[in-house]
Amino acid sequence: MKDFDGKVVLVTGGSRGIGRASALLFARRGATVAFTYVGNEAAAEETLKAIEAEGGKGQMMRLDVADTQACAECAEAVAKQHGHIDVLVNNAGVAVDGLVMRFKDEDWDRTLDTNLRSAFALTRAIARPMMRQKSGVIINLTSVVGEMGNAGQAAYSASKAGLIGFTKAVARELSSRNIRVNAVSPGFISTDMTAGISDEARTALLAAVPLGRLGTPDEVAAAVVFLASDAAAYITGEVLKVNGGMYM
Ligand code: NAD
Numbered sequence: 001m002k003d004f005d006g007k008v009v010l011v012t013g014g015s016r017g018i019g020r021a022s023a024l025l026f027a028r029r030g031a032t033v034a035f036t037y038v039g040n041e042a043a044a045e046e047t048l049k050a051i052e053a054e055g056g057k058g059q060m061m062r063l064d065v066a067d068t069q070a071c072a073e074c075a076e077a078v079a080k081q082h083g084h085i086d087v088l089v090n091n092a093g094v095a096v097d098g099l100v101m102r103f104k105d106e107d108w109d110r111t112l113d114t115n116l117r118s119a120f121a122l123t124r125a126i127a128r129p130m131m132r133q134k135s136g137v138i139i140n141l142t143s144v145v146g147e148m149g150n151a152g153q154a155a156y157s158a159s160k161a162g163l164i165g166f167t168k169a170v171a172r173e174l175s176s177r178n179i180r181v182n183a184v185s186p187g188f189i190s191t192d193m194t195a196g197i198s199d200e201a202r203t204a205l206l207a208a209v210p211l212g213r214l215g216t217p218d219e220v221a222a223a224v225v226f227l228a229s230d231a232a233a234y235i236t237g238e239v240l241k242v243n244g245g246m247y248m
Contacts, residue, residue, distance in 0.1 A: 027056025187243025
């Protein structure tokens with residue numbers, strides 16, 4: 001199905017994990033996919049090759065999403081180059097863990113700037129072209145811990161809970177211009193972000209997942225692309241859980 005033919009999609013953090021899987025699925029469905037990477041150029045090139053192998057059109061851009069000015073320039077460059085921009089996926093994120101009483105200011109700021117302020121900066125920049133074209137979809141990657149909290153992840157949980165409030169507020173603000181804003185809330189997904197979890201913590205986490213396994217990046221990407229598609233034309237302000245039942 002090539003239902004994204006002619007559409008332009010911007011995915012942040014597309015060189016690996018959920019961002020990469022989403023970029024590939026959008027490409028497979030016909031979209032032109034601009035995706036960002038922050039440091040690993042080789043991984044980004046690999047994603048670009050994979051997009052092209054799907055017969056898709058891709059574009060890689062270096063962007064530190066914690067830099068608001070750079071976010072604005074990136075969004076404006078994509079909109080200008082293609083003449084329109086149809087989907088923004090705010091996927092890039094970091095998990096800096098630590099108990100709150102020992103947590104450092106700079107780690108708090110890095111987490112909030114990367115996970116939350118980035119979505120604000122990119123949304124602000126992209127709202128103008130989307131309002132002009134009277135259409136668009138924005139999808140924010142939140143997290144199960146933004147919904148239920150997690151000990152040792154106060155900053156990460158706060159950033160992800162913030163994204164849920166942000167999603168709902170902007171959904172209300174932009175709905176009159178036919179711009180939909182939704183969030184996808186993954187549970188425990190097999191990516192680099194969860195690769196460092198100890199066996200003991202992994203066993204405990206899996207015991208809390210009714211489906212009894214980790215999710216895959218492709219399973220999250222399927223939800224992202226669904227929300228971006230016309231099949232979700234009447235869905236806005238929603239938080240779609242992809243968590244194997246971990247939090248209902
Ligand atoms: P990942 O660590 O594999 O990928 C994160 C991506 O964000 C990478 O491409 C990385 O380069 C990019 N990134 C990090 N800091 C950046 C910065 N300053 N500027 C630009 N890009 C930056 O993680 P993932 O599991 O694929 O996570 C994708 C999103 O899904 C994140 O927002 C994450 O919080 C969220 N999420 C993941 C899980 C999980 O279990 N893996 C669960 C819930 C939510």
